[in-house]
Amino acid sequence: MTSTTLTTGKQEILPPPTERYTVLGWIRKNLFGSWFDGILTIVGLAFIIYAGVGSLRWAFTSARWSVITDNFALFMKGQYPLEQVWRLWVGLYLLAFVVGLLWGVFVRQRSFTAWVLLGAPVLFALIVLIIGGSGGWLSLLLVDVLAVAGWALARWQPQRTRRAAITLLILYFPLLILIIRGFGAEGFLSLVPTNLWGGLLLSLLIAVVGIVFSFPFGVLLALGRQSQLRAVKTLCVIYIEFIRGVPLITLLFMGQVMLPFFLPSNVVIDRVIRAMVAVILFAAAYLAENVRGGLQAIPKGQYEAADAIGLNGFQKMTYIILPQALRAVIPVLVGQFIGLFKDTSLVALVGLLDLLGIARGVLANPNYIGRQIEVYVFVALVYWVFSYSMSYGSRRLEVALGVGER
Amino acid sequence: MSRKLLVLLAVVVLGVLIVAACTSAPTAAPPAETAGAAPATGAEPQEAAAKSTLDVVKERGKLICGVNNALPGFGFIQPDGSFAGFDIDFCRALSAAIFGDPDKVEYRPLTAKERFTALSAGEIDVLIRNTTWTLTRDTELAGNFVATTFYDGQGIQVPVDSGIETLQDLEGASICVQTGTTTELNLADQMAAAGVNYTPIVFETADDTTNAYLSGRCDAWTTDKSGLVSRQSIFDDPSAHKILDVTLSKEPLGPMVRHGDDQWFDIVQWVVFATFTGEEMGVTSQNVDDVKATTQDPNVKKLLGLEGEMGQKLGLSDDWAYNIIKYVGNYEEIYNRHLGPDTVFNLPRGLNKSWVDGGLLYAPPIR
Numbered sequence: 002m003t004s005t006t007l008t009t010g011k012q013e014i015l016p017p018p019t020e021r022y023t024v025l026g027w028i029r030k031n032l033f034g035s036w037f038d039g040i041l042t043i044v045g046l047a048f049i050i051y052a053g054v055g056s057l058r059w060a061f062t063s064a065r066w067s068v069i070t071d072n073f074a075l076f077m078k079g080q081y082p083l084e085q086v087w088r089l090w091v092g093l094y095l096l097a098f099v100v101g102l103l104w105g106v107f108v109r110q111r112s113f114t115a116w117v118l119l120g121a122p123v124l125f126a127l128i129v130l131i132i133g134g135s136g137g138w139l140s141l142l143l144v145d146v147l148a149v150a151g152w153a154l155a156r157w158q159p160q161r162t163r164r165a166a167i168t169l170l171i172l173y174f175p176l177l178i179l180i181i182r183g184f185g186a187e188g189f190l191s192l193v194p195t196n197l198w199g200g201l202l203l204s205l206l207i208a209v210v211g212i213v214f215s216f217p218f219g220v221l222l223a224l225g226r227q228s229q230l231r232a233v234k235t236l237c238v239i240y241i242e243f244i245r246g247v248p249l250i251t252l253l254f255m256g257q258v259m260l261p262f263f264l265p266s267n268v269v270i271d272r273v274i275r276a277m278v279a280v281i282l283f284a285a286a287y288l289a290e291n292v293r294g295g296l297q298a299i300p301k302g303q304y305e306a307a308d309a310i311g312l313n314g315f316q317k318m319t320y321i322i323l324p325q326a327l328r329a330v331i332p333v334l335v336g337q338f339i340g341l342f343k344d345t346s347l348v349a350l351v352g353l354l355d356l357l358g359i360a361r362g363v364l365a366n367p368n369y370i371g372r373q374i375e376v377y378v379f380v381a382l383v384y385w386v387f388s389y390s391m392s393y394g395s396r397r398l399e400v401a402l403g404v405g406e407r
Numbered sequence: 408m409s410r411k412l413l414v415l416l417a418v419v420v421l422g423v424l425i426v427a428a429c430t431s432a433p434t435a436a437p438p439a440e441t442a443g444a445a446p447a448t449g450a451e452p453q454e455a456a457a458k459s460t461l462d463v464v465k466e467r468g469k470l471i472c473g474v475n476n477a478l479p480g481f482g483f484i485q486p487d488g489s490f491a492g493f494d495i496d497f498c499r500a501l502s503a504a505i506f507g508d509p510d511k512v513e514y515r516p517l518t519a520k521e522r523f524t525a526l527s528a529g530e531i532d533v534l535i536r537n538t539t540w541t542l543t544r545d546t547e548l549a550g551n552f553v554a555t556t557f558y559d560g561q562g563i564q565v566p567v568d569s570g571i572e573t574l575q576d577l578e579g580a581s582i583c584v585q586t587g588t589t590t591e592l593n594l595a596d597q598m599a600a601a602g603v604n605y606t607p608i609v610f611e612t613a614d615d616t617t618n619a620y621l622s623g624r625c626d627a628w629t630t631d632k633s634g635l636v637s638r639q640s641i642f643d644d645p646s647a648h649k650i651l652d653v654t655l656s657k658e659p660l661g662p663m664v665r666h667g668d669d670q671w672f673d674i675v676q677w678v679v680f681a682t683f684t685g686e687e688m689g690v691t692s693q694n695v696d697d698v699k700a701t702t703q704d705p706n707v708k709k710l711l712g713l714e715g716e717m718g719q720k721l722g723l724s725d726d727w728a729y730n731i732i733k734y735v736g737n738y739e740e741i742y743n744r745h746l747g748p749d750t751v752f753n754l755p756r757g758l759n760k761s762w763v764d765g766g767l768l769y770a771p772p773i774r
Binding site (some may be wrong): 072075081083192196199259262301351359 | 487
């Protein structure tokens with residue numbers, strides 16, 4: 002082989018031959034390679050068909066989905082007043098526009114994913130329409146239109162919109178809270194107290210607040226743990242190890258049940274805030290350890306190079322070390338955020354009416370007694386959609402940043 | 408060198424955090440505002456003397472009621488987001504008595520574990536959450552039970568065709584029970600007292616327990632009688648099961664208030680008594696206006712605020728009981744609305760009948 006290549010000289014070096022099979026050939030090789038594989042395939046297939054047919058039959062014949070359709074608004078927004086729901090939609094419109102802008106500014110290639118992501122709301126609109134949401138689909142359509150508008154604007158004027166997009170992104174979160182909560186007793190944007198926040202709205206808010214605030218806190222803790230200042234380091238280690246040593250439900254119970262005893266009696270901290278703080282404290286400790294892993298993966302040469310070109314410690318961290326360290330731990334961080342989103346369901350156990358809390362309340366309604374399976378399947382589906390979206394988004398981000406390639 | 412810079416970095420990030428905390432001030436504001444609008448959400452030990460719970464509630468403009476949000480028949484959430492249930496109606500009755508409006512209530516869903524601390528920490532004004540009245544809870548928990556609104560008791564359910572009639576018939580039987588509950592302990596105590604040998608089969612949730620019973624893994628299963636009935640109503644063939652006459656434990660459920668405010672205790676207690684009295688005198692939400700216009704009975708007149716100024720003695724307006732019956736109803740109406748024959752539970756009144764009909768509901772006279 003090599004000798005022929007050498008002697009002919011001009012002949013190109015061929016890539017190794019790709020395997021080619023017919024469909025039957027592929028099945029034979031992969032599914033029935035040996036008698037053991039064959040048995041495994043048949044048993045597996047039988048199980049999948051049995052379980053699949055059973056589930057589908059249940060879903061389409063015996064399941065009574067009216068418990069979901071009747072309570073759909075309740076599942077989504079809890080007890081948030083119906084006449085104020087437009088504020089949630091405004092929040093979504095803003096989000097769609099900002100995401101559209103960012104997409105147009107930062108994602109250069111016109112990928113298939115863009116169309117999928119931008120088209121997703123249309124799909125949701127159809128789903129809502131099918132299961133009988135009233136008028137919701139028009140609002141969802143508007144979400145989509147705004148996202149495309151933002152994207153188009155950014156493509157048309159990338160330079161000018163860049164700064165605007167980033168400013169909007171930073172301002173978005175405080176603005177969203179302001180819109181949802183409102184102020185003043187009466188009139189435009191009147192106050193909606195947090196005890197009325199519920200359903201998916203509350204789950205998402207707790208998760209987002211947890212992610213947004215635990216991130217800087219966690220990075221700080223990770224840096225503190227690497228600090229050469231003995232006191233700072235000890236404090237960080239104690240904090241991290243203490244929080245990691247207790248379950249989240251314990252922290253939530255401490256916040257909801259014990260905290261009132263430690264505070265002066267005329268100080269009443271909102272229960273939702275207490276839950277959010279517990280989630281932030283908890284997530285930060287885990288995040289700190291993940292970030293520390295990233296920091297330790299950076300070769301010493303990077304630190305030394307940064308010192309050599311005269312960067313001070315702050316510049317060294319923000320320009321050299323952290324960008325590399327954080328990039329390296331994206332999959333871990335996203336995994337943690339997904340876990341955090343699902344952990345928010347624990348607040349149902351301390352009496353907050355998040356998606357799961359509302360589900361329990363709905364199940365106690367005598368009209369829907371015995372519909373546990375329908376309700377829990379629906380709740381699981383909602384959690385899956387959001388968790389999978391986060392997972393998918395992180396994989397796209399990894400590709401965009403070239404994690405794992407360089 | 409790098410040490411200094413790390414400190415600098417820490418300071419900068421802390422600054423950013425503080426700024427972030429400030430920009431999201433709206434999130435932080437509710438507590439301040441709640442505290443401002445209602446300076447004493449709880450009756451603070453030192454302020455309690457100066458400011459009664461009633462004044463606090465009136466000033467706040469609403470009652471904060473600790474409830475269960477997930478107990479069929481007693482507390483649940485309706486599709487429009489409002490709470491409903493047997494316990495919820497007593498919160499509404501209290502609100503009607505104070506404000507003349509049954510809907511000035513903020514419901515605070517509580518779990519079994521946090522309910523007493525929420526009460527003693529002053530986060531709620533009254534706890535109406537299917538709570539069993541026991542000596543320990545009445546004394547050690549810094550709260551007082553005011554009355555019993557529902558007499559429950561632990562029972563045993565068996566298939567009709569098993570022929571089991573008494574505890575003694577359960578000799579050698581296996582009994583399904585939910586783990587970690589007082590139910591499990593009560594069963595053990597009662598069976599030991601009766602000298603009956605049995606095999607407990609424990610399960611984590613109520614659903615598992617009933618499923619095991621229905622699939623024939625146990626000869627009987629046990630929980631509170633109201634629970635037995637509500638579960639039975641959703642069995643495929645409810646008539647194939649029956650509840651034994653024996654009661655394993657007493658479970659009187661009722662509202663609880665904080666220690667230290669006798670006026671508030673009286674108000675909650677008499678609100679409950681007013682619903683009993685309404686049934687006793689035959690005054691319902693339907694006929695209350697007619698009765699008020701035509702009655703000559705001095706007792707009814709006192710109940711409805713036509714004479715005697717009974718409400719003022721409680722610190723309320725004289726039409727307090729009229730408002731309760733008008734907007735929420737008497738005990739019978741409340742019971743039937745959530746647990747009675749027209750509901751899936753179809754729970755017999757049993758002990759929860761008025762004393763006139765041979766039950767335990769007996770209110771002292773309003774005079």
